[in-house]
Structures are given as structure tokens and as C-alpha cells.
Amino acid sequence: MSAAIEILGLEKSFILHLRAGTRLGVLRGLNLTVEAGECLVLRGASGAGKSTVLRCIYGNYRPDAGRIFVRMGAGIVDMAAAKPREILALRRMALGYVSQFLRVVPRVPAIALVMEPALERGATEAEARERAAALLFRLNIPPKLWDLPPATFSGGEQQRINIARGLVGQQPILLLDEPTASLDAENRAAVIELLREARGRGATVVGVFHDREVRDAVATRTIDLAAEKAA
Amino acid sequence: MIELPLLRVTGLAKTFGRLRACHGVNFELFPGEVLGIVGESGSGKTTLLRCLAAELEPDEGSVEFRNVEGELEDVHRMSEARRRFLQRTQWGIVHQNPRDGLRMRVSAGGNVGERLMAAGERHYGRIRAEAVAWLDCVELDPVRIDDLPLLFSGGMQQRLQIARILVSRPRLVFLDEPTGGLDVSVQARLLDMLRRLARDLDLAAVIVTHDLGVARLLTDRLMVMRRGEVVEEGLTDQVLDDPHDAYTQLLVASVIA
Secondary structure, three states: OOEEEEEEEEEEEEEEHHHOOEEEEEEEEEEEEEEOOOEEEEEOOOOOOHHHHHHHHHOOOOOOEEEEEEEEOOEEEEOOOOOHHHHHHHHHHHEEEEOOOOOOOOOOOHHHHHHHHHHHOOOOHHHHHHHHHHHHHHOOOOHHHOOOOHHHOOHHHHHHHHHHHHHHOOOOEEEEEOOOOOOOHHHHHHHHHHHHHHHHOOOEEEEEOOOHHHHHHHOOEEEEHHHHHHO | OOOOOOEEEEEEEEEEOOEEEEEEEEEEEOOOOEEEEEOOOOOOHHHHHHHHOOOOOOOEEEEEEEOOOOOEEEOOOOOHHHHHHHHHHOEEEEOOOHHHHOOOOOOHHHHHHHHHHHOOOOOHHHHHHHHHHHHHHOOOOHHHOOOOHHHOOHHHHHHHHHHHHHOOOOOEEEEEOOOOOOOHHHHHHHHHHHHHHHHHHOOEEEEEOOOHHHHHHHOOEEEEEEOOEEEEEEEHHHHHHOOOOHHHHHHHHOOOO
């Protein structure tokens, strides 16, 4: 496999036991290949399963059927069959993920939160701090906020902390779930620039961007999940 | 990944009279891994933890711990002396109520130093220096080293209990509702400290909690218990974001966010 990610026959539904066992089928037999170095943007109406695809790749959702091959260094891991420890190792080494929410231990300073993924990948304290500071600076977080916990930050600032956390580990694959949803034009531009740089060092990006400006700026390929479903 | 599990639990069961407190529990825990056990009160979480920590003998099944020589030893089939030695040096239990884990009429420094002495250290200066270092590590002011834990707040007692356990460099720690009766601000600090310690010391831990927020932030893997059985397990974020079992869905849906 030369691709960074190869998805075969992915099926995912949700059974809502609290709603009399209602079954929501979201993905049915999805096939998708993402070549190394491309920036694939997932499109589709709300509920089409864009976030579900990202979460399945990240190992956050457990698929009903199918395979999700993810390249890690010289090896390949099937996310759909991997054990919890393998998933954690794969995330650490190969997958950066930016979700729509910032979920962190309260009262921890923003810069420490951003350093964390780098430390987990084995960076020294000094390296992690340097990388975190560079990202926070690029994302226009004023240095006077760096030592404060982000709970009191604005929505846009929290989202930028989240983006910095996703990028600081410099994993070869980045999964981005609407990272620019609550950002103003200046910060969108900063994110676009950071994503271009990540691709410049060879990173593969799979993302959901509602913002047309960002999408047009970063996408090398776009697929429509609704059309994939119909096909 | 040829790393071997530190703890291997097979077919564990414990009954109290006619009550099945826990049964059919199987799992492996690896070095550096943090496992959470969640479920409502009475679901068997604490019973399971006590069986794992060799505080309570199970009726069936085994709990095997990998010793420093790399061999698995059944903690319920070893001699009492061996078990006590391992409890003092290789693993530690952080009780929900710090009073159960501390000696309240011995100074803070004495509480920390005691485990070092139990592990064979005899040099007073070194013991005191280590105690100071660990008090500092859990963010207790070392000037309080000679105070009795009775005079500490609940959060301070909890941190002292953790220092007392960690001073002997255990490879495995059991925590029973570690943030239980603490106020929210202290909880957050304790959570951050536990995360850092697990990462920096490559510590494995089993944490019983009913707080899904704590579980999300602190654990790698989660087991959901109900009526003594594990109804669902997986990576913590999988279990909380994509719960399959009806009871887990109820738990997740009931969180006040």
C-alpha cells in the first residue's frame, strides 16, 4: 500500500438503546483511499457522516464492518481491528486530530496543554515548549494568555489552542474536524498557512471545512459523501 | 510491541453470601497504562479493585503480577510475607478516604519515610531528603513536613497519601475514587498531577471512579461495570463517544455537562 489511508467497505451505524433501539445507519460500505501528501476534504450535508469518517480513522468510533488501513512508518495498522494499545501508539506516532471541542484538564496553562502531545511523542521539555510557543504565536494567541488555563478564553481562542495541540506533534497524518469554524479571517489565514507548511513537510491531511475560503485554499481533492453513499 | 503485561486478570469472581459482587472479569494491564473502572455505586468496582490489590481474596480466578524478574506471580497464591513485600514496594493503594491510607498521628514526613524504611532504607538524612522531594512533587509545602496529617485539608491529605505511595517507586498504583470528596479546584490539580506522574514515571494505574469526566481526562482505557459484570470496555474515548451497551449509553447520557 502506497496510500497513507485506505478504507475498505466501512460500515458504521449507531444503535440508540435509550430510544427503543433506533438504528441510525451513517456509513454503508464506504471505500476511500488517501494518498500520502494530499489534502482531502470531505463534503456532504450535515449528517452525511463526515465527522464519523474522521472519527473512525482516529479509532474513536468503532466500525461495524470494514477495514481502515493507516500507514505508520514502514508498517500498516488496521484501525478497525487494532487493540486499544495499538490505537494509542498509532495516534501518538501517526495521527494528529483536531476536534470541534477542547477537552482538557481544568486549570492547566494553555502552553502546557499544547506541549503535551509533543512530550508524549518524546520531545524534550525545551523542544516541546519551543514548538508550542511558535504555534501559539502563529495562531495569534497573545503571550500574556499562555500561562492561563483556556477555560476563560473565547471560543475562537479555545479552538486555536485545539489546533495547536493537533499540530504540535507533527504527526504525518492530520485529521481536522471543522478547525476553522469559529475563527475570524486573520486566524483562518494563519491556519491555512500552517496546513500548507505541514503539507510542505510531507503531511497528509483529511478534513471537514465548512468554510469555502479555507477549503479552496487547502484542498487538493474533494469528495462528496452523499454522492459516495448514493453510488 | 513485544512489551509484556504487568498485570493479568483471569476469570475473577467474588461473592458475598448470595450477592455476586463481581464475576467473569478478564483483562491485561501494561506498563504506563491507566485503566478506569466506572459504574454506579454497588456495581462491584471497589470489590474488584480490592481483589486486584490483594486486599480481598477472590472466590475464583487469578490476578497475576509481573515481578521485576519478569515472571508472573499469582498475588493470591503467594506467601503472606511475599504479598506484603510486593504491596510495600511494587504497588500502592490510594484509598478514597485518606484516613485509610495515612497514619494520622505520624508526621507528614514520617508517613512518606515509612514506606522507604519498609523497603530497606535506613539512612535518616536520605529518607528526609526524599520525603521533602516528594512533598514538593505533590505540591505540598515542605515546611509542613513535621506537621501531622490531621492538620491538613482533605485535598492535602489526598496528595500526601499519593506521595507516601510514590516514594517507593511502585510500578502499579490502585486508586479508589481519588478525587472523591475533594472540591473541584483541588480535583483539577490532582488530576493534572496524576497525569504527569503516570507519563513521567511510566506508572500503570487502575482507577475506580463514578465520575466520567475524571475518567475521560485521566484514563487510557475504560471498563464499565454493572451488577458485578463488565458490560463494555475499550479505549476511554471510544466507550464515552461511541457507547454500544445500553447501560453505558445511559451513563454517558446522564452526565451533567
